[in-house]
Amino acid sequence: MSDMLHQIEPVIPALRRYARSLVRNRAAADDLVQDCLERAVSHWDQRRDTGSAKSWLFAILHNLAINQFRSASARIQHVTIDEAGEHEIGRAAEQEQKLMYQDVLGKLARLPDEQRSVLLLIAVEDLSYAEAAKVLGIPIGTVMSRLSRARERLQQELENPADNQQRNVVQLRSIP
Amino acid sequence: MSNRPISEDDLHAYVDHALEPERQAEVAAYLENHPDVAKRVAAFSDQRCWLRSALAPIAEEPLPPQLNLSRIIESRRRRTSSSSFRWAIAAMLMLAIGGISGWSIRSATEAPAGGLAALAQEASDSYHVYASDHTRPVELRDSTELVAWVSSRLHQPVKLPDLSKSGYRLMGGRVVPTAHGPAAMFMYDDDRGDRLVVLTRPMTSDQNAPMAPHSGSDFTGFSWADGGMGYSVVGPGAAEQLRPLANEIRKQAQTI
Numbered sequence: 001m002s003d004m005l006h007q008i009e010p011v012i013p014a015l016r017r018y019a020r021s022l023v024r025n026r027a028a029a030d031d032l033v034q035d036c037l038e039r040a041v042s043h044w045d046q047r048r049d050t051g052s053a054k055s056w057l058f059a060i061l062h063n064l065a066i067n068q069f070r071s072a073s074a075r076i077q078h079v080t081i082d083e084a085g086e087h088e089i090g091r092a093a094e095q096e097q098k099l100m101y102q103d104v105l106g107k108l109a110r111l112p113d114e115q116r117s118v119l120l121l122i123a124v125e126d127l128s129y130a131e132a133a134k135v136l137g138i139p140i141g142t143v144m145s146r147l148s149r150a151r152e153r154l155q156q157e158l159e160n161p162a163d164n165q166q167r168n169v170v171q172l173r174s175i176p
Numbered sequence: 177m178s179n180r181p182i183s184e185d186d187l188h189a190y191v192d193h194a195l196e197p198e199r200q201a202e203v204a205a206y207l208e209n210h211p212d213v214a215k216r217v218a219a220f221s222d223q224r225c226w227l228r229s230a231l232a233p234i235a236e237e238p239l240p241p242q243l244n245l246s247r248i249i250e251s252r253r254r255r256t257s258s259s260s261f262r263w264a265i266a267a268m269l270m271l272a273i274g275g276i277s278g279w280s281i282r283s284a285t286e287a288p289a290g291g292l293a294a295l296a297q298e299a300s301d302s303y304h305v306y307a308s309d310h311t312r313p314v315e316l317r318d319s320t321e322l323v324a325w326v327s328s329r330l331h332q333p334v335k336l337p338d339l340s341k342s343g344y345r346l347m348g349g350r351v352v353p354t355a356h357g358p359a360a361m362f363m364y365d366d367d368r369g370d371r372l373v374v375l376t377r378p379m380t381s382d383q384n385a386p387m388a389p390h391s392g393s394d395f396t397g398f399s400w401a402d403g404g405m406g407y408s409v410v411g412p413g414a415a416e417q418l419r420p421l422a423n424e425i426r427k428q429a430q431t432i
Contacts, residue, residue, distance in 0.1 A: 003368075009245050013235035016243070020234050034242050041249050046394050101230035108227065122192055123224045124231055129194065144185050151188070151220045158223070 004044045007053035008037065014054075014125050015061055021108070021120055022065040032068065036061040055131035058121065062135055107157040115150035118143055182206045187213070191220045291356075291382035292406065296390045296399040298354045299375035299408030302361045303395060306350075307371040314348030314363050322349050326360035330377060332405065334360050337374055337425040344372055344421070356380050372411040372418075374425060379406040387422060389415055398422035402430060 015036060019029035039060050047056050108116060114136075121132040122143075129147075133140040182203055189195045190203040207214040241247070306313050316322045319336055327334045329351045336346065344364035352361045352375070359377035379385075379401045387400040396418050397410035407429060409422050 005245060005249065012239060012243055012245065013237075016237070016239075017231055017234040021231075030240055030242060034248070037243065037245060037248050038252065041245075041252050101226060104223070104226045105230050120227070120231075124227050129189075144188065147188055148184055151191075151223060154223055155216075155219050158219075 004041065008040055008044075008057065011054050011057050012037070015057060018058065018120060018125055019061060019065070021116065022062075023068070032061065032064055035064050039064070052131065055127055055135055058125065058127065058131075059135040059137075062117070104154075104158070107154055110157065111150055111153060115146050115153065118146040119150040119154070122147060187217050188220070191217060191224060291379050292385045292388055292399050292401060293390075294354075294356065295375065295377070295379070295382075295401075295406040295408050296388075296397055298352070298359060298377075299373060299397055299399065299410045300390070300392065300395065302352050302359075302375055303371075303373040303397075303410040306352075306361065306363060307373055313371070315350035317348035319346060319348075322362075326351055326358075329358045330360060332378060334376060335429060336362060337428050339364050339372075339421060339424065342421050342424060343367065347371070370412055372409060372421065375408045375410075376429075377406055379404055382406070387426065389419075391415065400426060402426065405429070 012033065015033045016029060019032045019036075020026065023029050023032055036057065040057055043060075047053075108119070111119070117136060118132060121127045121135060122129065127135065129140050129143050133143045136143070138146075180202075186195065186199065186203050190200060190207075193200075195203065207217060316325060323334060323336055326349065336349075339346075343366045345366070347363045347365055349360060349362040351358045353359075354377060356377060356379075359375050362374045362376075364372045364374070382401050383404045385399075385401040385406075387398050390397045390399065395410055395412055396415045397408055398415075398418060399406065399408035400422075401407070407425060409418065409425055411418050411421070
């Protein structure tokens with residue numbers, strides 16, 4: 001029992017972070033994590049891979065999210081900077097950096113779901129390629145190609161300021 | 177320095193610090209000579225840093241009460257004290273977990289054929305009945321007495337597999353009934369309390385059969401037959417964890 005506590009508890013912050021990129025807002029993300037933890041607790045003794053609790057938890061979370069999308073169209077469009085904890089960033093970083101993070105997160109949100117998930121699991125949550133393949137239920141070769149496409153596409157978006165300019169124009173026009 | 181060409185996969189693994197140090201150095205050397213590729217790789221590394229920095233604050237937020245794990249464990253314990261509710265939940269969760277892609281319930285129908293299938297079934301049955309028994313999982317704990325008992329009932333010298341090198345201790349064993357006569361069951365456990373069952377008996381068909389896996393919702397197993405004796409090992413872990421144990425048991429049995 002305490003083994004379960006010690007293995008699951010340290011992963012909860014990372015689960016929250018990943019959940020925040022899967023569903024609309026903080027409350028929905030935390031509900032998803034709660035659901036995930038309840039399932040993990042009730043299935044702790046039945047897990048097949050006794051090695052890594054982390055990838056097992058991410059797999060439960062990911063599948064819960066997918067099922068939720070199927071039943072309700074609770075899709076996220078955006079992890080806003082507010083969802084990412086505005087106050088902490090405001091304290092820790094310059095305004096310019098904050099804007100850049102906002103830009104990266106905005107562009108991350110525009111990636112196809114499958115690419116975004118792979119990128120986050122690997123680049124942010126530090127899962128190995130094999131673990132990410134297991135979590136997503138796809139072959140490792142597919143993980144690699146999605147990772148590659150995610151990075152190329154994000155890079156294209158970051159290098160192409162066309163969208164930003166367009167947004168600025170719209171804003172300028174909307175001010176009388 | 178190896179002569180393997182640098183692949184796209186290497187570049188991503190370089191960004192993710194997932195390469196062996198030697199390969200990491202090879203990719204670094206390659207990048208020094210290929211500035212265009214280096215620029216792309218640097219951009220990917222920047223993305224990685226930005227994403228981590230931008231998202232780090234979420235993981236640093238204090239956990240809300242609803243995510244207090246001790247409380248979740250406690251409330252589950254209270255709920256499951258009502259047994260009818262427990263079974264309803266279990267049934268629901270089994271269905272839900274079944275949907276988790278290929279994770280827990282993979283191929284419930286995967287099973288070896290012929291006489292080996294019967295043996296695999298018997299070993300799974302013994303595993304389910306005895307490994308979950310906390311009062312009297314085994315009949316005899318003394319290994320000398322146990323070997324003498326099962327050898328006399330099976331009319332063959334039976335050797336006890338020694339799995340201590342793999343971290344499993346012998347708990348003991350018993351003779352179990354099967355449709356093909358008595359079989360010897362040995363039970364082992366490891367430091368986590370995970371239990372394994374090894375079942376062996378003379379085979380009426382499939383006297384020599386290559387190792388075949390079988391699995392169910394909460395267990396995996398391997399069965400084979402050598403020189404008229406059948407063996408089946410069943411445990412809770414993943415097949416890749418159990419396979420080396422099965423190989424070890426087979427190796428030891430062949431040296432009788």
